[in-house]
Amino acid sequence: MDADIKSKIIELSITGIKDIWNFEVPSGSIIIQKTRPEFTSDITLVVFPLTKFTKTSPDKTAQQLGEYLKNRIPEIEGFNVIKGFLNISLINSFWISFLHDMYDDTRFGFTPPGSSASVMVEFSSPNTNKPLHLGHIRNNLIGNSLSEILSATGNKVIKANLVNDRGIHICKSMYAWKEWGAGETPESSGIKGDKLVGKYYVEFEKRLIAQTKEKIISIYTQIIKQATPINEIKKEDIKLATFDAIPRTIETDYDYNEIKDAFARALITYNQTGRFPSIEEDKFIIEYFKKYTSLFNDAQEMLRKWEDGDETTIFLWKKMNDWVYKGFETTYRELGISFDKTYYESETYLLGKEIVDEGVRKNVFIRKEDGSVWCDLTDDGLDEKLLQRSDGTSVYMTQDIGTAAERFKEFPGMKKLIYVVGSEQEYHFKVLFLILKKLGYSWAGDCHHLSYGMVDLPEGKMKSREGTVVDADDLIEEMYETSRQTTKELGKLEGIPDKEKESICRMIGMGALKYFILKVDPKKRMVFNPKESIDFEGNTGPFIQYTYARIQSLLRKAGDWRKVTGDLPAGRHGRRQDTGNTLKIQPVEKNVIKLIFDFPGVIRQAADEFNPAVIANYMYELAKEFNHFYQTVPVLPAKGGSLPAGQAGASGGKAEDEERLNFRLRLSDTTGKIIKKGMNLLGINVPEKM
RNA sequence: GGCCGUGUAGCUCAACGGAUAGAGCAUCAGCCUUCUAAGCUGGUGGUUGUGGGUUCGAUUCCCGCCACGGUCACCA
Numbered sequence: 143m144d145a146d147i148k149s150k151i152i153e154l155s156i157t158g159i160k161d162i163w164n165f166e167v168p169s170g171s172i173i174i175q176k177t178r179p180e181f182t183s184d185i186t187l188v189v190f191p192l193t194k195f196t197k198t199s200p201d202k203t204a205q206q207l208g209e210y211l212k213n214r215i216p217e218i219e220g221f222n223v224i225k226g227f228l229n230i231s232l233i234n235s236f237w238i239s240f241l242h243d244m245y246d247d248t249r250f251g252f253t254p255p256g257s258s259a260s261v262m263v264e265f266s267s268p269n270t271n272k273p274l275h276l277g278h279i280r281n282n283l284i285g286n287s288l289s290e291i292l293s294a295t296g297n298k299v300i301k302a303n304l305v306n307d308r309g310i311h312i313c314k315s316m317y318a319w320k321e322w323g324a325g326e327t328p329e330s331s332g333i334k335g336d337k338l339v340g341k342y343y344v345e346f347e348k349r350l351i352a353q354t355k356e357k358i359i360s361i362y363t364q365i366i367k368q369a370t371p372i373n374e375i376k377k378e379d380i381k382l383a384t385f386d387a388i389p390r391t392i393e394t395d396y397d398y399n400e401i402k403d404a405f406a407r408a409l410i411t412y413n414q415t416g417r418f419p420s421i422e423e424d425k426f427i428i429e430y431f432k433k434y435t436s437l438f439n440d441a442q443e444m445l446r447k448w449e450d451g452d453e454t455t456i457f458l459w460k461k462m463n464d465w466v467y468k469g470f471e472t473t474y475r476e477l478g479i480s481f482d483k484t485y486y487e488s489e490t491y492l493l494g495k496e497i498v499d500e501g502v503r504k505n506v507f508i509r510k511e512d513g514s515v516w517c518d519l520t521d522d523g524l525d526e527k528l529l530q531r532s533d534g535t536s537v538y539m540t541q542d543i544g545t546a547a548e549r550f551k552e553f554p555g556m557k558k559l560i561y562v563v564g565s566e567q568e569y570h571f572k573v574l575f576l577i578l579k580k581l582g583y584s585w586a587g588d589c590h591h592l593s594y595g596m597v598d599l600p601e602g603k604m605k606s607r608e609g610t611v612v613d614a615d616d617l618i619e620e621m622y623e624t625s626r627q628t629t630k631e632l633g634k635l636e637g638i639p640d641k642e643k644e645s646i647c648r649m650i651g652m653g654a655l656k657y658f659i660l661k662v663d664p665k666k667r668m669v670f671n672p673k674e675s676i677d678f679e680g681n682t683g684p685f686i687q688y689t690y691a692r693i694q695s696l697l698r699k700a701g702d703w704r705k706v707t708g709d710l711p712a713g714r715h716g717r718r719q720d721t722g723n724t725l726k727i728q729p730v731e732k733n734v735i736k737l738i739f740d741f742p743g744v745i746r747q748a749a750d751e752f753n754p755a756v757i758a759n760y761m762y763e764l765a766k767e768f769n770h771f772y773q774t775v776p777v778l779p780a781k782g783g784s785l786p787a788g789q790a791g792a793s794g795g796k797a798e799d800e801e802r803l804n805f806r807l808r809l810s811d812t813t814g815k816i817i818k819k820g821m822n823l824l825g826i827n828v829p830e831k832m
Numbered sequence: 833g834g835c836c837g838u839g840u841a842g843c844u845c846a847a848c849g850g851a852u853a854g855a856g857c858a859u860c861a862g863c864c865u866u867c868u869a870a871g872c873u874g875g876u877g878g879u880u881g882u883g884g885g886u887u888c889g890a891u892u893c894c895c896g897c898c899a900c901g902g903u904c905a906c907c908a
Contacts (some may be wrong), residue, residue: 173850180851188851190889192886224851226850226888227850269908310907334889493851512906528905528906530906537908538907541908565901565902566902567903568836568837569836569903570908572836597836600843601852602901603901629870632869661844663845666845667837669843671844674843674844674857677857678855678870679856679857679870680857681844681845681856684855684870685845685872687870688871691868692868700867701868749846755845759847762846762855769871769872774866776867777867778866794892810867
């Protein structure tokens with residue numbers, strides 16, 4: 143296939159410049175791009191950068207280079223020069239034979255994956271104390287789509303999930319359930335497992351806050367008693383007279399100052415209004431004093447028991463995590479997400495300890511007097527990083543070092559380890575990769591943090607405390623419902639069995655959601671407005687799905703029509719050797735072919751940039767361009783039976799009509815196939831009808 | 833405060849350093865006795881946060897400023 147016309151032009155341009163102007167230019171200085179739609183040609187060569195070699199005007203350079211290329215590349219039909227842009231037109235048959243050749247190339251744009259593991263994509267990575275929300279959806283969709291894209295470019299991809307199943311958060315849920323749950327289970331309550339565990343987490347936090355407030359008030363009271371008279375308290379006076387009355391469990395300087403200010407604010411508020419600030423007014427105090435409550439200690443105690451392997455605690459932990467996994471499974475299934483490998487932090491959290499010890503021996507890390515281990519990154523412009531607490535327990539970073547090493551051991555040929563994790567952890571990964579490098583791992587440079595921006599609401603961040611978190615299941619169900627409604631309103635899918643109808647509606651609703659999220663560049667923050675439902679028109683998933691369904695309908699009809707007439711040339715599955723040499727392609731047709739031509743490059747770009755949005759935006763372009771074609775020229779013959787004429791009124795002979803029909807069907811079929819493949823790269827399915 | 837990121841139409845998003853900055857939504861006007869109107873055609877809407885610089889050319893690269901966000905834990 144001669145799809146490499148671009149590199150041919152680049153190569154010959156270089157030799158051309160050498161031949162004509164006797165100058166050897168670096169290949170990077172030849173800039174080729176698509177001709178903008180307002181000009182009638184196919185490929186544009188920007189000559190401005192060349193003029194410093196050719197020492198002539200842009201126009202003249204373009205003119206001469208154009209001649210040179212035209213004389214040597216048979217596919218070039220002609221060219222024109224506008225303001226230093228060399229616009230090159232390719233001959234008709236180039237496009238036709240391109241379409242012809244790639245029609246049978248079922249792998250067009252795809253490279254078959256190798257047999258050995260080459261790339262691991264870690265994504266999703268949920269905590270087990272709460273259900274999934276919109277942020278997780280973005281993470282999952284990006285991770286899944288990226289995996290698809292990387293497989294399409296020849297990688298064997300391992301999709302990995304690292305479940306955070308241990309820690310204080312799940313203990314909070316466990317404690318709350320044990321204390322106030324009265325034996326409630328997903329079965330007894332009908333509540334989805336992850337939701338139920340989340341409910342108890344919220345319950346715990348609620349009570350914790352209440353208890354913290356009590357605690358604070360008792361401290362306040364103490365302060366008030368000591369610091370008389372209250373109405374004379376000024377911010378500057380707080381520190382000695384009042385603050386010292388607080389139990390001196392506060393140790394760090396940083397917090398000490400912060401909390402002093404917070405107390406000052408609280409007391410002044412009390413002084414002025416007769417009450418202490420609520421949590422909304424001064425979150426800091428509450429956050430800080432949580433750890434001095436009995437509830438917090440109880441949860442902490444539970445964590446200790448868990449770490450000691452206490453049987454009843456482990457039993458409860460397993461039970462509640464299992465509820466959560468069942469719940470997650472449902473959500474994953476709806477999202478079409480699966481993993482090749484699931485890691486659990488309860489199994490990995492101790493990894494990395496030996497590596498830390500080794501690092502100390504190799505003087506990569508420092509052990510301080512209190513026993514804590516640090517990595518000094520100040521030479522790299524970063525801070526010191528803790529790797530092991532003074533009590534010998536490890537922190538998150540330690541675990542990440544351990545799991546990374548473990549994974550490269552497990553999959554020796556691995557070329558890349560990609561972490562799909564939110565941008566708030568950029569610093570963490572920067573440090574992690576740097577430490578891995580310092581430890582001397584050869585693969586340290588193969589780790590990559592795919593950092594994505596968070597999903598914001600119009601008012602800003604989602605906040606669980608304010609109840610603005612968009613629940614994943616709720617959102618999915620809403621999408622389905624909107625889809626059902628829209629389908630009904632439009633009178634679509636009538637006469638189709640309910641079961642099939644439902645499955646199509648879901649496909650569309652899910653397509654709308656996925657496309658909405660994936661069309662945005664991962665690294666950018668995006669805004670989701672829960673009050674306005676996601677559109678089904680315009681630049682949306684359903685629009686592209688619709689285009690696909692339309693094409694399938696067209697092809698079905700074409701099959702029928704062929705059966706009736708019986709004498710049409712091979713359409714879908716055959717081929718005509720002479721196709722493409724007499725037919726004059728029209729602009730609406732060529733625009734679609736040109737986009738098809740771009741498909742392999744688009745996949746490559748998406749893979750290089752780790753960016754599914756590249757695919758999404760291309761899909762929209764293609765669907766749009768196809769619809770334009772579809773609406774402008776007829777594909778199938780009119781009901782009377784004669785074949786469709788080319789240009790209105792300019793009907794050619796019968797052979798040409800047949801050729802045109804064949805060509806347009808092939809163009810439609812190819813577009814449909816590419817839409818399907820491309821949408822699958824986004825994890826979106828396309829319906830045969832809608 | 834240090835570091836990182838973002839800023840494009842009323843809103844949501846595009847634009848390998850290239851031509852007059854593009855789409856969709858919203859809004860206005862048209863198109864179903866030819867293949868699915870979840871579609872198509874056209875109108876309205878911009879000093880690309882701001883001020884400099886680099887060059888044939890800057891939304892894109894560099895610097896200053898402004899705004900917003902993230903991050904700087906013996907949290908994960």
